[in-house]
Amino acid sequence: MDTSLHDSLLGRTLDGRYRVEQRVASGGMATVYRGLDLRLDRVVALKVMHPQFAADPEFVERFIREAKAVARLSHPNVVNVFDQGEDRTAEPPAVFLAMEYVPGWTLRDLLRERGALSVRTTLDILEPVLAALGAAHRAGLVHRDVKPENVLLTEDGRVKVADFGLVRAVDAHTAATTQQVLGTVSYLAPEQIERGAADPRTDVYAAGVVLYEMLTGAKPYTGESPAQVIYRHLSEDVPPPSRLVPGVPHQLDAITQAATSRDPRHRPQDAVDLLAVLQQARRELTPAQLDAVPQRTGVPAAVPAVERTSVMPPLEGLTALPPDLVMPRREQPEPAPPAPRGPAAPARRPRWALPLGALVLVVALVAGLTWALNGGLYTRMPSVLNLPSARAVAQLQQAGLSVNTRQDFSETVAAGLVISSDPQPGARVRKDATVSIDVSRGPNRPAVPDVSGKTVAEATAALRAAGLAVGSSSQQQASDSVPAGRVVGTDPPAGRRLSPNSPVNLIVSSGSQPVDLPDVVGEPVDQATSDLQDAGFNVRLDPNQVYSDQDAGTIAAQSPNGSSAQRGATVTLTVSKGQEQVQVPDVGGMTEKQARRTLERAGFKVRAITVIPLGKPTVHNQSPGADSQAAKGSTVTLWLYP
Incomplete structure (x- = not known):
C-alpha cells in the first residue's frame, strides 16, 4: 500500500512558509518531502522528524544544535541547510529542516544498478565526497x-554529501528496521562500536568501506543480523579489493586497507589526508588502469536492500544515469566450469552441528548488542548544575565518567559553580565517556589595561582587545615624561574592573608644562648657554653670525623669543658680529635736503643744525667727516649756513 496516500503532512504549509508537495523517502529518524518555499518561490527538500522524536525536547534541542552547525558549513559538495523550524499548529507537530533539493540518484542506486565501478568513476565520485568531508x-x-x-x-x-551531523541526534529511541541497521553498521568504525567515539578518522573508515564497495560492488562485511556485521568489524581486517576484483591497482588496495585499519592511529588523520593520497594514486595510474571494466572472481553474499533516505525524488528507472558518472553495463561472466572430482571427501560432521554453533554465536552477539544498547554500557547524565566544581567532578567520576572542565563567565551563577554540562542532565551517555562541565568564573569584569606611553591607536586596540570601548570624552594633559600625542593614562584608571564594552576615556599628553624663558640677547655666548640650560632648555648655535647693535661675540637674537616655552624645547641662538662699518659720503656744499637723501641712502641717520637761517644755507661741516668709517645706522651731524 502506498503510505503517502495517508500522509497527513501532504498539502500542509509548515511554519507558514513551506508547502509539502510530495513524499520522497523515509528513514528511521525522519521523512523527506519535496516542498516549495512560498517566500522565495524555490523547490526545497523538507526533512521532517518522526512524531516520537518531535515530542522529545532533548532530541529536538540536539537536532537544532547540529543543524545550526551544519548550516555554517558552505561547500559545493555539501547539501545546504537553508532553514530549521517547528510547526505545532496541527497534529502531528512537525520539526523540520529545509534543505537544498537535489534531483538525481544516490550512490546506492548506482551500485545497485551497475555493481562495481571503474577506477576512474570511483575516483570521480569519492574525491568530491572527501572534499566535502575534509x-x-x-x-x-x-x-x-x-x-x-x-x-x-x-x-x-x-x-x-547529505545528512551532515544529523546522525548524532539519533539515540536509543530510533525506530529502525533490521535492514536499516544493517545499512548503517556496515560502515561503523570499531571504536564507534566499542566506545561510541567519533572523530574525523571514523569518517575516514567509512569512506574506506565505500571505496571498497565501489571497486568491488560488494560490502566487505555482510551478515544476517547487525550483531554478525559488528563482530566482523571488530575481529577482521577489510580485505584488499583486488582479492575480489583482480584488476584493482595495488595503490587502491593500499589506500583501502589504510583507511579501514581497525586501529584509528594507522588511518589518515582526516578526509583531507585521505583525499591527498587518493589524488596521488590517480596521477600514478595509466588511462588503461583508470578505465578498466572490473571483473569479479566471486559473487558476494546477497546484500539486503536499504530504504532510501536521500533528499531526492524516487527513481522511475536508471536509464537516465549521467554517462560520466557510471560505467557501461557489465555483461554477466560466463559460469565457471565445474571443479574436477577428487578423492572421496572424509566423513563430515552432522548437519545440525554447524548451524547450531552459528545460532549460538548469533544469539550471544545479539544479546550482547541488546544489553549494550539498553543500559549495560550506558547511564544517564547526572545533574550537577549549580554544584561546586570539585563536588560536581566527584559526582560524575563516581558515575564512571571522565570529566573535562572548562571555565566561562556568568552573570547569574556564582564563581566556582557549574553553569552547564555537555551532555545535558538526563541525557543517555556511555558509562566510560568523557563529559564536559562549564564552571563559572563569575561576572565578566575586564580590567582596564595600562596603556600609558602608547599612541592613541595602540591604546584603542588594547582597550578593544580587553573587551572595553573607547570613550568620547578624551582629554589632554601636560606631561614632562610622556611625549605630546601619546597616552598619559585612562579614566577610569588602569586595573579598574568594568562591565564589558564600558567606555574608557584616554588622557593624552600635550607635552611638558610651559616654563619661563630667559632673555639672553646681548649676553656672551657662554653665559647665554648656561642660563638656558639651567632653565631646562636645550641650546643650538646658529652657524651664521649677523651684524647687530650688540657687541661682537654676544647674542644678537634667540628663537623662540617669548616669555615662556615648553620645558626641554631647543632654543636657537644667533651670535652678533657687531655693528657693520660703512664709508660716510661727502655732502659738503649740499642743501639740507640733498645731504639728508645721500646719507640715508648710505644707511645713516641725519641730524641737521642751521647756524644762520638766512638766504640759502648749505653744508659747511659734517661729523663723522667725509670718507671716514662709521657704523651703519649711526647718526651723521651736519652744520649749515649761507
Whole structure:
C-alpha cells in the first residue's frame, strides 16, 4: 500500500512558509518531502522528524544544535541547510529542516544498478565526497554516517554529501528496521562500536568501506543480523579489493586497507589526508588502469536492500544515469566450469552441528548488542548544575565518567559553580565517556589595561582587545615624561574592573608644562648657554653670525623669543658680529635736503643744525667727516649756513 496516500503532512504549509508537495523517502529518524518555499518561490527538500522524536525536547534541542552547525558549513559538495523550524499548529507537530533539493540518484542506486565501478568513476565520485568531508573536518564537524545512501549524484554530474551531523541526534529511541541497521553498521568504525567515539578518522573508515564497495560492488562485511556485521568489524581486517576484483591497482588496495585499519592511529588523520593520497594514486595510474571494466572472481553474499533516505525524488528507472558518472553495463561472466572430482571427501560432521554453533554465536552477539544498547554500557547524565566544581567532578567520576572542565563567565551563577554540562542532565551517555562541565568564573569584569606611553591607536586596540570601548570624552594633559600625542593614562584608571564594552576615556599628553624663558640677547655666548640650560632648555648655535647693535661675540637674537616655552624645547641662538662699518659720503656744499637723501641712502641717520637761517644755507661741516668709517645706522651731524 502506498503510505503517502495517508500522509497527513501532504498539502500542509509548515511554519507558514513551506508547502509539502510530495513524499520522497523515509528513514528511521525522519521523512523527506519535496516542498516549495512560498517566500522565495524555490523547490526545497523538507526533512521532517518522526512524531516520537518531535515530542522529545532533548532530541529536538540536539537536532537544532547540529543543524545550526551544519548550516555554517558552505561547500559545493555539501547539501545546504537553508532553514530549521517547528510547526505545532496541527497534529502531528512537525520539526523540520529545509534543505537544498537535489534531483538525481544516490550512490546506492548506482551500485545497485551497475555493481562495481571503474577506477576512474570511483575516483570521480569519492574525491568530491572527501572534499566535502575534509571541509567539515577542518571546521570541527564529523559526519558519523558516511554511506552510499548519503552520497547524491545530480543530473548534471555533481556529487553532494547529505545528512551532515544529523546522525548524532539519533539515540536509543530510533525506530529502525533490521535492514536499516544493517545499512548503517556496515560502515561503523570499531571504536564507534566499542566506545561510541567519533572523530574525523571514523569518517575516514567509512569512506574506506565505500571505496571498497565501489571497486568491488560488494560490502566487505555482510551478515544476517547487525550483531554478525559488528563482530566482523571488530575481529577482521577489510580485505584488499583486488582479492575480489583482480584488476584493482595495488595503490587502491593500499589506500583501502589504510583507511579501514581497525586501529584509528594507522588511518589518515582526516578526509583531507585521505583525499591527498587518493589524488596521488590517480596521477600514478595509466588511462588503461583508470578505465578498466572490473571483473569479479566471486559473487558476494546477497546484500539486503536499504530504504532510501536521500533528499531526492524516487527513481522511475536508471536509464537516465549521467554517462560520466557510471560505467557501461557489465555483461554477466560466463559460469565457471565445474571443479574436477577428487578423492572421496572424509566423513563430515552432522548437519545440525554447524548451524547450531552459528545460532549460538548469533544469539550471544545479539544479546550482547541488546544489553549494550539498553543500559549495560550506558547511564544517564547526572545533574550537577549549580554544584561546586570539585563536588560536581566527584559526582560524575563516581558515575564512571571522565570529566573535562572548562571555565566561562556568568552573570547569574556564582564563581566556582557549574553553569552547564555537555551532555545535558538526563541525557543517555556511555558509562566510560568523557563529559564536559562549564564552571563559572563569575561576572565578566575586564580590567582596564595600562596603556600609558602608547599612541592613541595602540591604546584603542588594547582597550578593544580587553573587551572595553573607547570613550568620547578624551582629554589632554601636560606631561614632562610622556611625549605630546601619546597616552598619559585612562579614566577610569588602569586595573579598574568594568562591565564589558564600558567606555574608557584616554588622557593624552600635550607635552611638558610651559616654563619661563630667559632673555639672553646681548649676553656672551657662554653665559647665554648656561642660563638656558639651567632653565631646562636645550641650546643650538646658529652657524651664521649677523651684524647687530650688540657687541661682537654676544647674542644678537634667540628663537623662540617669548616669555615662556615648553620645558626641554631647543632654543636657537644667533651670535652678533657687531655693528657693520660703512664709508660716510661727502655732502659738503649740499642743501639740507640733498645731504639728508645721500646719507640715508648710505644707511645713516641725519641730524641737521642751521647756524644762520638766512638766504640759502648749505653744508659747511659734517661729523663723522667725509670718507671716514662709521657704523651703519649711526647718526651723521651736519652744520649749515649761507
